Amino acid sequence: MNRNFLAPSPNLARRHRAETAFKWFGRISIFLAVGFLVLMLAIIANMGLGTIRQTNIALEVDLQQSEFDSTNLASADFEGLIKSALRQNFPQVSSRSQKRQLYNLLSIEAPFTLKDFVLENPETIGTRISLWFIASDDVDMYFKGNIAVSPAGNVGRLSKEALEWVKYFEQNNAVKTFFNSRFFLAGDSREPELAGIFSALAGTALSLAVCLIISFLIGILSAIYLEEFVAKNRWSDFVEINISNLAAVPAIVFGLLGLTIFINVFGMPRSSPLVGGLVLALMTLPTIIIAARAALRSVPHSIRHAALGIGATPIQTVFHHVVPLAMPAMLTGAIIGMARALGETAPLLMIGMVAFIVDAPDSILAPATALPVQIFLWADSPERAFIEKASAAIIVLVIFLIVMNLAAILLRQKMQKKF
Amino acid sequence: MSAEMLATPIDTTPVDCKPVIANPAGKIKNPIVSAKDLKVFYEDKQALFNINLDFEANKVTSLIGPSGCGKTTFLKCINRMNDLVDICRVEGNVTIAGQDIYHNNVDAVALRAHVGMVFQKPNPFPKSIFENVAYGMRIHSLTNSRSELADRVEQSLRRAALWDEVSDRLDQPGTSLSGGQQQRLCIARTIAVEPKIILMDEPASALDPIATAKIEELIDELSTNYTIIIVTHSMQQAARISQYTAFFHMGELVEHGLTKTIFTNPKNERTQNYITGRIG
Numbered sequence: 001m002n003r004n005f006l007a008p009s010p011n012l013a014r015r016h017r018a019e020t021a022f023k024w025f026g027r028i029s030i031f032l033a034v035g036f037l038v039l040m041l042a043i044i045a046n047m048g049l050g051t052i053r054q055t056n057i058a059l060e061v062d063l064q065q066s067e068f069d070s071t072n073l074a075s076a077d078f079e080g081l082i083k084s085a086l087r088q089n090f091p092q093v094s095s096r097s098q099k100r101q102l103y104n105l106l107s108i109e110a111p112f113t114l115k116d117f118v119l120e121n122p123e124t125i126g127t128r129i130s131l132w133f134i135a136s137d138d139v140d141m142y143f144k145g146n147i148a149v150s151p152a153g154n155v156g157r158l159s160k161e162a163l164e165w166v167k168y169f170e171q172n173n174a175v176k177t178f179f180n181s182r183f184f185l186a187g188d189s190r191e192p193e194l195a196g197i198f199s200a201l202a203g204t205a206l207s208l209a210v211c212l213i214i215s216f217l218i219g220i221l222s223a224i225y226l227e228e229f230v231a232k233n234r235w236s237d238f239v240e241i242n243i244s245n246l247a248a249v250p251a252i253v254f255g256l257l258g259l260t261i262f263i264n265v266f267g268m269p270r271s272s273p274l275v276g277g278l279v280l281a282l283m284t285l286p287t288i289i290i291a292a293r294a295a296l297r298s299v300p301h302s303i304r305h306a307a308l309g310i311g312a313t314p315i316q317t318v319f320h321h322v323v324p325l326a327m328p329a330m331l332t333g334a335i336i337g338m339a340r341a342l343g344e345t346a347p348l349l350m351i352g353m354v355a356f357i358v359d360a361p362d363s364i365l366a367p368a369t370a371l372p373v374q375i376f377l378w379a380d381s382p383e384r385a386f387i388e389k390a391s392a393a394i395i396v397l398v399i400f401l402i403v404m405n406l407a408a409i410l411l412r413q414k415m416q417k418k419f
Numbered sequence: 420m421s422a423e424m425l426a427t428p429i430d431t432t433p434v435d436c437k438p439v440i441a442n443p444a445g446k447i448k449n450p451i452v453s454a455k456d457l458k459v460f461y462e463d464k465q466a467l468f469n470i471n472l473d474f475e476a477n478k479v480t481s482l483i484g485p486s487g488c489g490k491t492t493f494l495k496c497i498n499r500m501n502d503l504v505d506i507c508r509v510e511g512n513v514t515i516a517g518q519d520i521y522h523n524n525v526d527a528v529a530l531r532a533h534v535g536m537v538f539q540k541p542n543p544f545p546k547s548i549f550e551n552v553a554y555g556m557r558i559h560s561l562t563n564s565r566s567e568l569a570d571r572v573e574q575s576l577r578r579a580a581l582w583d584e585v586s587d588r589l590d591q592p593g594t595s596l597s598g599g600q601q602q603r604l605c606i607a608r609t610i611a612v613e614p615k616i617i618l619m620d621e622p623a624s625a626l627d628p629i630a631t632a633k634i635e636e637l638i639d640e641l642s643t644n645y646t647i648i649i650v651t652h653s654m655q656q657a658a659r660i661s662q663y664t665a666f667f668h669m670g671e672l673v674e675h676g677l678t679k680t681i682f683t684n685p686k687n688e689r690t691q692n693y694i695t696g697r698i699g
Contacts, residue, residue: 231505302542306605308503310555310612311532320554321544 044398048391054180054193055140056132057106057169061085061114065126073119078111082133090165101162105169107134107193132176137192137385139166143175147384156384183392187358188374192385195378197393202360203273203353203368204342210277210364211284211341216334218281219288223330226289227296228318247286254283255350263351271352271367279347284337291333295326328415335408339401345372371397451476451646452497452616456511459492459501466492469511470672472665474616479638479647481657481678484667485698490650493667494618497648498534499527515616532559535609539621541601543593543608548585551593551604552576555612571611579607580637599630606637610645617641619649623656635660654694658682666690668698 008016061081068076086102087093093102110133117131118124138158141147153160169175186196230236258279262268268275299322307317323330348354353369354377361368369377371393378390450473459467467489474480482490492501499520501507512519520530532555543551552572555561562568572589576582581603585596593604602622609617619638623631638647638660651657657664658678665675666689674681674690685691692698 300542302538302540303544304503305500305536305538306542306544306608307554309498309500309531309536309538310558310608311528311530312554312558313528316558320558325545 041398044391044394048388048393048395050144050146051183051388051392052180053177054182055135055143055175055177057135057139058130058132058174058176059085059089059106059110060128060130062088062128063118063125068118068125073122073125074115076115076118078115078118082106082110082114089168098161101159102165104136104157105139105162105165107136108191109134109194132178134182134193135175137383140193141384141388142166143177144388146388183389187360188356188369188377189358192381192383192389195386195389197371197374197396199357199360200369200371200374200393201396203276203357204370204372206273206361206364206368207276207280207348207353207370208338208342210274211280212334212338214278214281215284215288215337219285219334219337220292220330222285223289223292223296224318224323227293228322229314243286243289247290250346251283251344252346252350254279255347257282258347258351269365269367271355271369272365273353273361273368274364275351276348276353276368276370277364279351280341280344283344283347284341287337287340288330288334291336292326292330295329295333296322298329299325328412331415332408332412335404335411339404339408342400342404343372343397345370345376348373349376371400447473447475449476450474451516452648453514454493454496454511455514457493457496457513458510459489459496460508460510461504462506466670467496468671472672472675474646474648475663476646477642477644478663479642479649479661480663480665481661482648482650482665482667483652483654483657483693484673485693486652488667489670490665490667491620494536494620494648494650497616497618498531498536500531500536502527532612533614534616534618535612535614537602537605537609537617537619537622540625541598541605543596543601543604545592545594547590548576548593548596548604549589552607552611555608559612561612575607575611576604578610578641579603580633580640581607597630599626599633602626602630602634603637606634606641610641614645616646616648619647621650621652624652631656654682666693668693 059082062085063081067081083099083103086105087099090102093099113133114131117129135143138156142155142158142163147156149155153163155163158166166175182194183196185198186194187199189195226236226239230239258275262275262278263270268278303321303325304317307321308314312320348370354373355367355369356377357367357369375390375393375397378386378393381387452474454470454472457467457470457472458465470493472493482493484490495501496509496513497515497520501509509521512521514520515530515534519525544554546554549569549572552575553568556568556571562571573582573586576585581600584600585591585604593601596604602625606617606622622638623634626634635656638649641647642662649657649661661678663676664678664681666673666681666685666687668689674685674687676686681690682694685694689698
């Protein structure tokens with residue numbers, strides 16, 4: 001045979017083509033996945049990052065001595081002072097509806113800002129002061145360019161006339177954006193420019209704390225028991241199958257369970273982080289158990305034999321040797337379970353954590369809402385400014401998720417021991 | 420165990436048509452470990468058939484035989500490591516210093532403190548060298564003070580011929596040592612809890628010849644204080660280190676006696692065939 005047996009045959013060429021095609025399929029799928037992820041993040045960032053800055057308007061207010069009762073400064077008509085200050089800028093405004101539009105340029109928070117200032121600086125009474133006030137959400141949206149000018153000349157709820165007044169302020173350098181600390185420090189509000197995520201974050205933190213304590217303890221201990229102590233038989237197979245099934249149960253079903261059991265049967269307070277945490281714990285448990293069992297299984301048997309061989313009891317073997325080795329992977333599983341619980345909305349809706357909560361909950365029994373539910377509520381609102389708030393809250397949520405997943409990866413890399 | 424009982428010849432009539440070879444029990448006057456009619460089943464499969472085997476104190480006994488012949492299963496019966504296998508069932512009895520270790524009132528955990536085991540693959544804990552040796556003493560509360568613990572760790576490492584190599588790095592992980600050193604660390608860990616008997620399951624099979632030589636030397640030294648039962652695949656090793664040898668084949672004890680006799684003048688044809696390499 002003088003045929004070169006190393007030369008490519010048609011058959012071999014076909015096999016190589018199959019490999020090339022598969023590689024390209026892989027590349028295209030990864031490109032699509034990454035592309036959509038980037039697109040999603042870009043859209044959310046574009047819609048939400050504006051929240052970081054808040055439009056303020058400077059207004060000169062005449063603090064006439066006659067308006068204040070020296071014994072009780074707080075009783076003064078601060079709203080009236082703001083209104084007259086606005087009218088002084090635009091003496092031509094006369095009709096009721098025009099006045100209402102003018103007053104709506106500033107947030108309803110303005111009188112309180114003025115009051116706080118006067119109470120802190122009583123010596124300014126009798127003078128003219130210039131102060132920055134939070135603009136209303138309509139003005140804010142106009143300056144951020146989030147709403148297009150309509151053919152009639154108005155921008156959203158800002159009429160053509162109101163737009164002129166806003167431009168007047170702008171020309172007088174009386175418009176400025178400040179860092180929006182309210183968004184991080186305040187609770188929810190009916191007014192978008194005043195709404196913040198603090199109460200939702202507090203509710204999420206409390207719920208996750210309850211969830212972590214319950215699901216980590218129960219999850220790790222059940223995993224250890226199932227993996228290390230239970231004899232493999234039909235009963236243990238049954239439990240195993242059910243745990244796997246539980247991991248695939250839709251989250252809203254757990255919400256229904258929580259509503260029936262925790263609220264209706266046990267009488268726990270509705271809308272509370274306690275019930276929220278318990279429901280999330282039910283949902284997270286299968287994930288943690290499955291991850292922890294896999295972690296325990298990955299510890300080589302030689303370690304168990306070594307400990308048992310010198311007379312350690314099974315429980316000493318497990319807690320002195322096996323669990324410390326499995327711990328990084330168990331913690332990773334727990335963090336990933338927590339990350340899933342962090343973004344969960346549906347079960348919390350079922351147990352009433354969907355209420356309008358202004359103040360941060362001060363205990364696990366107080367009414368609360370959670371960050372994803374807050375996003376749901378804001379995204380459901382008609383005001384354009386709430387959409388921006390919702391997007392910003394999503395950014396916060398995504399940052400938390402990334403941080404938690406990074407923590408899981410770092411933990412795994414740092415704590416992993418060779419054996 | 421009384422002397423009369425030992426003097427009684429052991430029943431040598433074949434069971435289940437399988438030839439059971441006489442245990443030359445008369446040779447061992449005062450056995451520390453003694454198996455009587457030991458049978459082991461894995462579910463329905465029988466792994467050991469009526470084993471009768473005695474071990475003399477402070478001697479090295481090798482268990483040889485082809486893979487799957489049941490020698491490791493037999494070894495694990497002596498410290499009840501077989502208990503950990505759900506499907507494993509043991510019949511007959513094993514006595515240690517006259518005490519039946521399969522009796523209901525025997526605690527397997529207590530037993531394992533007296534019958535140490537060294538495994539085929541070195542398996543130090545992923546903890547420091549010091550902790551590896553100290554762990555057994557800690558759980559059995561064998562020492563009263565930190566200094567006593569440190570002394571006994573040193574003593575154990577010296578007896579395992581490892582002290583000179585690790586004395587300056589006791590805080591480093593046991594897993595950072597070489598394979599041979601790890602195995603000697605495992606031996607140090609075993610002898611630290613003062614067992615009477617040490618079981619070794621092919622302790623040198625994963626090691627290079629130099630490390631093997633060190634382990635063999637160590638076994639020889641340890642045999643002055645401990646009864647050592649070692650499973651080995653290497654007949655040369657068995658010949659070098661053991662005073663007694665037992666040959667297992669297909670779950671039966673084929674022949675047992677002085678190592679010299681087994682290797683130079685085996686009574687059974689199967690032993691002869693195995694030693695000369697015709698079965699294996």
